[in-house]
Amino acid sequence: MLEYYDYIIIGAGIAGLKAAETIRQYDVSGKILMVNGxxxxxxxxTSISxxxxAGFQKEELALKPAEWYEKMTIELVDGLVTEVLTATKExxxxxxxxxxxxxxxxxxSTPIEINPMLPPLTGLYYFRNAEDVDFIRSQNIVNEHIVIIGGGVQGIELIEQMLSLGNKVSLIHHANILMNRHFDEFMAGHLLQLxxxxxxxxxxxxxxxxxxxxESQVFEIILDQGEPLYCNKIIVSIGTKPTVDLAHESGLEINNGILVNQFLQASHPDVYAAGDVAEHPGGWITGLWHAAEKQGIIAGTNATGQECAFEKTTFRLKLNFFDQYYFSMNPQHANIEIDEQILHKGDKYYRFFFKNNLLQGVLMMNDxxxxxxxxxxxxxSADRELIMRVFA
Ligand SMILES: Cc1cc2nc3c(=O)[nH]c(=O)nc-3n(C[C@H](O)[C@H](O)[C@H](O)COP(=O)(O)OP(=O)(O)OC[C@H]3O[C@@H](n4cnc5c(N)ncnc54)[C@H](O)[C@@H]3O)c2cc1C
Incomplete structure (x- = not known):
């Protein structure tokens, strides 16, 4: 007889953890297995970048201590799932x-490669896992010239880290403003200046x-304009793609991510997907911590037989860069008709997005x-009048 679980969760990131925790809230006795890759x-x-x-101890950033899994009777097993059989549910x-x-x-999700044809090069790094931090730290990168490719949140955070180790840093970014998925021109310009x-x-x-x-083992980076760039190390941070190979091979419907409906159900009725790997109706892939957390809760809830929908909403992103604080709940992806109000107060900045005088999103600095x-x-969706009373 094969071993049997009521629920198997593949992947022990924030989505997986929240799915397991939520299942246990609704189903006190169901057998739960979480596979940790x-x-x-x-x-x-989000803390590793x-x-x-400074580095960190192996379990220092753990979301829950080992005893928590025992207490919740959630079995956590190390290793990778190598195959999913949907017909026999194995x-x-x-x-x-x-x-x-x-x-x-x-x-x-998995880092997008700068050039899939490029053979692995010593000194060129991708950055996704705590193990990547251990590896990069073991390379003792100090007083060198580092090029970071990608001006999103991860790339910007890595710049501060690399500067603090005494390195010279260059940043290459494809868009015309930094943090273009989350910031507006003003905030991006402020960050650029900094x-x-x-x-x-x-x-x-x-x-x-x-x-x-x-020949002297220095990297030469040829750009689409200007002079080549020479450096000692490169960190590539140009985004991620959903980790779908396993799901694809199992016959589930895939586009860029695993296609799910609003209940996070995949193309097999007993299979769900949550977090960075899920592609929502309309092609939306969230790629953010709180969005993955929320989806884990919803997938876990629905797997126990409840019905809970994942609504399209705006998730927050914050960035501390040196002593500056940037905050974004940018609703522009939602394609809604919005009107905006901008406030500057000293070094603070607010850009409020309203629809019918109800708050739909905000960009903010230093508050x-x-x-x-x-x-x-x-x-x-707070009222415009209230928001203006507090902030104007
Ligand atoms: C350095 C960094 C900084 C970030 N900063 C921010 C931030 O400031 N704000 C923000 O909102 N988001 C940030 N993000 C994004 C955020 O971390 C992700 O959106 C979130 O972690 C997604 O959670 P997840 O559970 O969907 O996937 P993941 O966290 O990627 O976890 C998936 C897990 O599944 C495992 N796995 C994959 N395949 C298998 C398999 N076959 N078998 C078993 N296990 C498997 C993987 O090893 C991994 O452990 C950052 C990401 C990185 C890498």
Missing amino acids: EDRLPYKR KRLS VILRNGRIRWNKLIFCTG LKEKGVEVFLETKVKSIQKT KDNAKYLEDSVRK
């Missing part, structure tokens, strides 16, 4: 074949054409104390 307890992934220079992993009743894919003040050389609207190593209030106000 990494070398440590599920951890706060802030801790590259998975295959290192220690064999296991049957499931409900399966949740929480396999997250980078320049810190001595960072920034190339906007620039693409990498090729990368090679010279960290009010970040939670603003987030709640967007969630509650």
